[in-house]
Amino acid sequence: MLHQACVGAALLAVTWAQAALPIQHWTQPNGARVYLVESHAIPMVDVQIDLDAGSRRDPAAQAGLASVMAGQMASGLRADPQGAGPYARAMDENQLGEAWADLGASFGAGAGADRLSFSLRSLSYPDLLDKAVALAARQMAHPAFPEAIWGRDRERLSAAIRESLTQPGTVVQNSYASAVYGSHPYGYKTTPESLSRIGAADLKALHARALRTCNASVSVVGDLSRAQVDALVKRLLALWPAMSACQDMPPVAEVQPLKAAQAVSVPFDSAQAHVLMGQPGYKRNDPDFFPMLVGNHILGGGGFVSRLTEQVREKRGLSYSVYSYFAPGLHAGAFTVGLQTRPDQAAQAIAVAQEVVQTFVKDGPTEAELQAAKANLIGGFALRIDSNRKLLDNVANIAWNRLPLNYLDTWTAQVGRVSADDVRRAMARVLQPERMVTVVLGAQP
Template identity: 35%
Template sequence: MTMYHLVKRAIVATLFISASVGSASAIDIQEVTSPGGITAWLVSDDTVPVVAVDIAFKGAGSSQDPEGKAGRANLLASTIDEGAGDMDSVAFQTALQDNAVRLSFDSSRDHLYGDLTTLSSSVEQGFNLLRLALTEPRFDDEALTRIRAQITVGLRREQNDPDNVVARLWSRTAFPDHPYGVPANGTVESVANLGHDDMVDAFKHGIARDNLVIAVVGDIDADTLAALLDSTFGDLPEHADLADVAEVEPAMGLTVSDTVDTPQTAIRFGGPGLPRSDPDFIPAYVMNHIIGGGAFSSWLFQEVREKRGLAYTVYSYLAPYAHTAVFGGGTATRNDQAQEAVKVILDQFERMATEGPTEEELADAKAYLTGSYALRFGSSSSIARQLLFIQIEDLGMDYIDKRNDLVEAVTLEDVRRAARRIFGEGRPTVAVVGAPAG
């Protein structure tokens, strides 16, 4: 690689990190529709010469992996950019580097994601490389063998990591006979059986215009973007052909364990949460911050770590998936303290359902959640990702403007009602991995 290319890559790397369009309240979102009918959300800003693009193919995540093919979506996301058109992997990656373009893909339970970041001077080249990856991926044997080996190394390492083992144990217990209970990145055995035909099949069924969501931020105007939308995505199939995924609720009240020779016990807990569209989701979000999402200030941190010294860290979260919603969390503690740690955690859930927080705790949570919201918009890439999620969740183009008002409007009764809905119906399912006493 020439010195010119090395300097260019260093400059663009700095721009990618620093590119920003200001605070959340100053973001002006446009809806751009191409002549061919492809729609994207755009935040146009020429402060720095960078364009960030985030895309998602809704429904094309690991929940589409066929039985015995766990990890297919993960391998697909890892190999889409490993050669396209007449370029093998080396040639394609070289083209990305020569044009100062960053392109990557990843997958979740529900969706397949892609993100592109490029200098505005290279925007046409960047979009063209994205087009090639989405319309003419190669899935060459060399690339598949290499990426499959990398994934397998990670999976073997996870087999000896109690945190990963307990996460998988909880998922298959909470979601038996459902795609959410299957490891998203597969197993050593399932990944070994994935090949070229599997990638072609996943690609053919999951990549289309009708499940495509696009967010673009940076130094590009609406007219330029409209033309690029058609040239980049216009050749995709009109409709995805996705398998139906059943709606499901996580099982409640179960306790499962897996014995591992380790001095610590890893613990995961979880039960039904609230969908993102539920009117009580924002109150539940505030409640979660108070009970376990707020790090040092949370009830779980104070009761489990500060008062009793049972664990280094403990956390909770809300996860609204496309076909379920989960309230969950976890910790790790010494084997002889595992039973006590679980009891303390469950006691806090009961306390939240019956008593709820104080006015001061609610005020502190709302102040933190509203004050920290702007941190999600620190760069062009982070703004694009936020816009993408807002579209996926169908929250509306004005969500950024009204989000903090929604948090501020939460009352004590709202939090208590959400807590009763989450904790009042029974005990969550608990998974433990280690050698816990009792």
């Protein structure tokens, strides 16, 4: 009874918190899809713009192109002969940084596997926000991409990559990604060689292809009304290229399932053996998202209360930390089990972890494990939306993945409805323990 009361109280608290955070959604005439949560507690606005221009669209020979292009957008601005105001002039990277510091605002750009993202944070006071929006619009539409700055940064990035390859964690992750994803772009690795094939002209060409208003998902959380946000988004995208029609993006091939188990041994002088084991998992739009979320929490995502931790660490002392996770995206992201152990214990630790995964996939969770996992997830849900930044991340997730607008409202109910049979069925459908890749770095022969 006490357990049920705690879960009920958690559900009530989260439901109350969400009731004040309805998501408004509309599509502008330019095709941009806007998602808004009004939050008037503090005079702040957070904006995220996502585009289908992530690293999955990088040419294989130029791995890292999207990430590099995003990083170089802070290297300066071209002059805008049609513009007016203090930000129409050309700026170098120092002047651009000073302009943002003077506004007390921030702008960022970055690229993940699936999406290219721009972010803006500003106070909502009109005089400051208007200037921040004007500067962000210029930075998105008119970056300079100076050849000299890219040449300097390319050398720095190449040196950083070479240094990272002296770290066992990087080496094992690279080997694992290659084994799991094969030739799919999710497995591409940025190297000094791939960077050497990227010139400033390539950055400009990608930038020109990426900025498509009809491809934009715009998420906003902050102290503005719908009308104010609609005007803000129009100003942010006003300098993007005009398009008469929105053409579909070229398709990207799906991640191929593994055909057989594979064991990869990576020689490396390391005090610990690093182990990664897994396979392609599922796409984010999979209807079994919640059963797999709950299932992985029980298996290895729940920290010290997970089954992998109990069997590998607590009962046998084979590893200080062992974990599992799914990484779903527009394509099937990897399911991964990871651990570190003494080199002479690697074979035993792997055997135990494999047995735990096989048993869990075959039999599913116990009822006690299921109830504990659901209570933990439901009880911790409020921490997922307790700041504007976290709330923006959730809204952007809804926008990007085309999830229902009531996704946050129903999240705890969706978790609560998951049964042991749901977990067992979903895990058995998605995972094939007999065909997983196992990459081991630094183990004794």
